[in-house]
Amino acid sequence: MKKSKKFVRKREPRESFGFFSEEKRCRYLEGIRRIDYKDAELLKKFMTEHGKIMPGRITGTTTKQQRQLKNAIRRARVMGFVR
Numbered sequence: 001m002k003k004s005k006k007f008v009r010k011r012e013p014r015e016s017f018g019f020f021s022e023e024k025r026c027r028y029l030e031g032i033r034r035i036d037y038k039d040a041e042l043l044k045k046f047m048t049e050h051g052k053i054m055p056g057r058i059t060g061t062t063t064k065q066q067r068q069l070k071n072a073i074r075r076a077r078v079m080g081f082v083r
Contacts, residue, residue: 024060035068037075040082047073051083 028045029035035042046054046061046069053073056066076082 024057026060026062026065028059029061029065035065035072037072037079038081040076043069043073043076043082047082051077 028042032042037043046059048054053070056063059066061069073082
């Protein structure tokens with residue numbers, strides 16, 4: 001007996017709704033290779049008003065950049081450059 005093949009309907013590509021349409025890029029880190037803890041103005045762009053570190057899904061940073069940011073912000077807090 002032959003197995004019957006199921007009819008598989010090909011899906012058409014969905015229209016983008018705006019939030020998944022393009023790849024997120026971090027606009028603040030254009031051209032910066034290493035994040036320096038002494039650059040307080042740059043670090044403040046990745047922090048909330050209360051001093052919390054913003055997540056990568058909001059800022060658009062990669063995982064590697066987010067780890068560098070985390071370490072730089074923590075080091076800058078200890079040194080007193082940012083709150």
